[in-house]
Amino acid sequence: MSGYWAGIMAILCFNIVVAYSVFLPAASGQLNLGAAGFVAIGAYSSGYISTDLGAPMLLAILLGALVTGFVAFVISFPILRTRGVYMVLATFAFAEVVQGVFINLEVFGAAAGYPVAAFADLNVIVPLTIGVVVFVFFLMTTRLGLSMRAVHDDEPVATLFGVHARFTQVTAFTLGGVVAGIGGAIWAHNFNYVEIQNFNILLSIFVLLYVLIGGTQTAFGPLIGAVFFTLMPEALRVSEEWRFVIFGILIILMMVVRPEGLVTRTMLDRIKGPFIRRKPAPVVDS
Amino acid sequence: MPDSVLSFQNVSKNFSGLRVIDEVTFDVERGSRTALIGPNGAGKTTVFNLISGVYPIDQGQVLLDGDDISTLPVRQRINRGISRSFQNIRLMPHLSAVENVMLGQHSHSRSIGSLLFPLGWLPRNRWAKQAEEALAQAGLGTYPGEVVANLPYGVQKRIEVVRAMISEPKVLMLDEPAAGLNEQETEDLRLLLEQVSERGVTLLVVEHDMQFVRRLCDQVVVLNFGKKIFEGLASEVQEDQAVKEAYLGTEDVGDAA
Ligand SMILES: Nc1ncnc2c1ncn2[C@@H]1O[C@H](COP(=O)(O)OP(=O)(O)O)[C@@H](O)[C@H]1O
Ligand SMILES: [Mg+2]
Numbered sequence: 001m002s003g004y005w006a007g008i009m010a011i012l013c014f015n016i017v018v019a020y021s022v023f024l025p026a027a028s029g030q031l032n033l034g035a036a037g038f039v040a041i042g043a044y045s046s047g048y049i050s051t052d053l054g055a056p057m058l059l060a061i062l063l064g065a066l067v068t069g070f071v072a073f074v075i076s077f078p079i080l081r082t083r084g085v086y087m088v089l090a091t092f093a094f095a096e097v098v099q100g101v102f103i104n105l106e107v108f109g110a111a112a113g114y115p116v117a118a119f120a121d122l123n124v125i126v127p128l129t130i131g132v133v134v135f136v137f138f139l140m141t142t143r144l145g146l147s148m149r150a151v152h153d154d155e156p157v158a159t160l161f162g163v164h165a166r167f168t169q170v171t172a173f174t175l176g177g178v179v180a181g182i183g184g185a186i187w188a189h190n191f192n193y194v195e196i197q198n199f200n201i202l203l204s205i206f207v208l209l210y211v212l213i214g215g216t217q218t219a220f221g222p223l224i225g226a227v228f229f230t231l232m233p234e235a236l237r238v239s240e241e242w243r244f245v246i247f248g249i250l251i252i253l254m255m256v257v258r259p260e261g262l263v264t265r266t267m268l269d270r271i272k273g274p275f276i277r278r279k280p281a282p283v284v285d286s
Numbered sequence: 287m288p289d290s291v292l293s294f295q296n297v298s299k300n301f302s303g304l305r306v307i308d309e310v311t312f313d314v315e316r317g318s319r320t321a322l323i324g325p326n327g328a329g330k331t332t333v334f335n336l337i338s339g340v341y342p343i344d345q346g347q348v349l350l351d352g353d354d355i356s357t358l359p360v361r362q363r364i365n366r367g368i369s370r371s372f373q374n375i376r377l378m379p380h381l382s383a384v385e386n387v388m389l390g391q392h393s394h395s396r397s398i399g400s401l402l403f404p405l406g407w408l409p410r411n412r413w414a415k416q417a418e419e420a421l422a423q424a425g426l427g428t429y430p431g432e433v434v435a436n437l438p439y440g441v442q443k444r445i446e447v448v449r450a451m452i453s454e455p456k457v458l459m460l461d462e463p464a465a466g467l468n469e470q471e472t473e474d475l476r477l478l479l480e481q482v483s484e485r486g487v488t489l490l491v492v493e494h495d496m497q498f499v500r501r502l503c504d505q506v507v508v509l510n511f512g513k514k515i516f517e518g519l520a521s522e523v524q525e526d527q528a529v530k531e532a533y534l535g536t537e538d539v540g541d542a543a
Contacts, residue, residue: 140406141405142405142406143388143395143400143401144401146381146385147392149381150378150381150389153379153380157372157376158378160338161449162361162392162393217380265381266433266435269431
């Protein structure tokens with residue numbers, strides 16, 4: 001694989017992982033515009049653990065993810081008190097605070113950035129990414145995943161059926177943090193340099209776009225969204241000047257044509273329909 | 287003394303100063319099929335909301351098996367055996383029929399282990415199987431995998447009932463379950479509810495279709511303007527003077543007589 005494609009592949013994996021970190025809370029009805037903040041925490045903490053503490057890289061990635069998950073858990077309580085657009089603002093504000101903290105932390109080189117020693121090539125990144133994707137698909141088939149989607153659709157009714165909405169949302173937010181931490185760790189060990197400037201609001205916006213345009217109803221959404229948005233700009237490189245105009249128009253078009261995202265439950269049913277006709281369960285006489 | 291599973295004791299509820307439930311007291315006998323009827327706006331849905339905990343009560347007590355549940359969090363009431371359907375369909379629009387029904391099983395699978403159980407990956411697991419069978423029993427066997435938002439009204443209405451009954455609660459509260467169903471569907475629903483009742487579930491049903499009520503229910507409570515005006519046998523309700531007056535000018539009871 002050429003260096004060019006390896007680079008794109010690594011970015012693609014990073015985008016997919018971070019998209020899933022935003023998808024998990026989104027699937028239970030919470031909009032997170034602070035992905036960059038969590039990614040930064042994962043990048044710095046895993047980089048620090050592998051470089052300064054000298055831990056093996058995979059262990060550092062895992063610990064970085066756990067640190068990020070812990071931060072997500074703690075801040076989920078104030079954040080989940082907010083709703084809708086206020087939650088968007090709260091998560092955005094969190095990411096700004098994170099940026100402000102890291103830019104002043106001398107231990108991480110402050111604004112100059114933080115060099116990370118260990119290198120993660122695609123042999124590490126791709127399996128990690130696949131692991132995240134499989135985990136999220138699995139989670140969404142469990143009763144917890146069902147609870148998340150129920151809380152997303154109608155929280156009061158989900159509660160009436162016994163779902164602990166707060167527990168469900170805190171869990172989704174925390175797991176989202178863990179996944180974002182993995183994304184940050186991938187970044188840190190692939191670029192071997194962590195600069196807080198890379199984890200800015202644009203990253204948070206783009207990742208949220210991947211998820212919302214890919215669709216929050218199924219675990220396919222973020223995958224399709226991230227792949228589409230990572231590869232599309234590459235395909236548009238041919239017309240460099242018009243690239244961002246075309247890109248913007250595409251986003252608007254998709255929001256008009258498929259307001260619930262590219263991949264919806266109904267669409268999956270249509271695709272599955274002709275191939276997998278499940279036999280109706282037999283009527284049981286009683 | 288009759289054995290009452292659910293008991294509403296001197297309950298009142300105000301909405302912005304307006305008294306919507308006015309010192310209402312009634313008992314739901316264990317194993318009975320009790321109808322809660324009354325003209326539009328009488329307060330029937332509000333009674334369901336107070337029992338299930340959507341709103342707190344202002345005064346009085348709601349007893350389930352003798353325990354006051356009126357201060358319990360909403361979530362714990364279904365764990366105690368109270369389940370309900372909604373007058374205006376409140377299914378989860380993005381979930382399939384069988385997933386909606388599996389949501390109704392939640393109160394029976396709250397451990398961490400069952401939260402992490404992959405319902406969707408093992409299609410013949412006992413939860414999915416129970417949900418699919420319940421749908422089939424309700425005549426909805428062709429719909430389990432379909433996203434409910436795309437299903438016809440009558441089908442959604444019946445999925446509501448299946449979701450509420452799947453947990454085999456002590457008290458199953460149904461809010462106008464036959465509204466919008468055709469004659470055949472209504473009859474099928476009645477047969478389904480009779481089976482549920484025979485399994486020991488107490489029914490509390492709000493319904494305007496008096497023929498349905500007379501065929502299904504043995505006990506009736508009548509509300510009018512937030513006050514209880516009748517409580518007794520279904521066979522006697524239509525002879526009651528107060529009930530006749532409450533329905534004067536409306537067709538509900540007269541039709542069925
Ligand atoms: N959340 C609420 N806020 C204000 N008023 C309400 C609310 N819920 C019900 N009401 C009022 O309470 C009365 C009874 O309503 P409801 O219980 O829905 O009647 P029914 O189900 O018997 O038709 C109505 O006058 C209705 O407007
Ligand atoms: Mg009503």
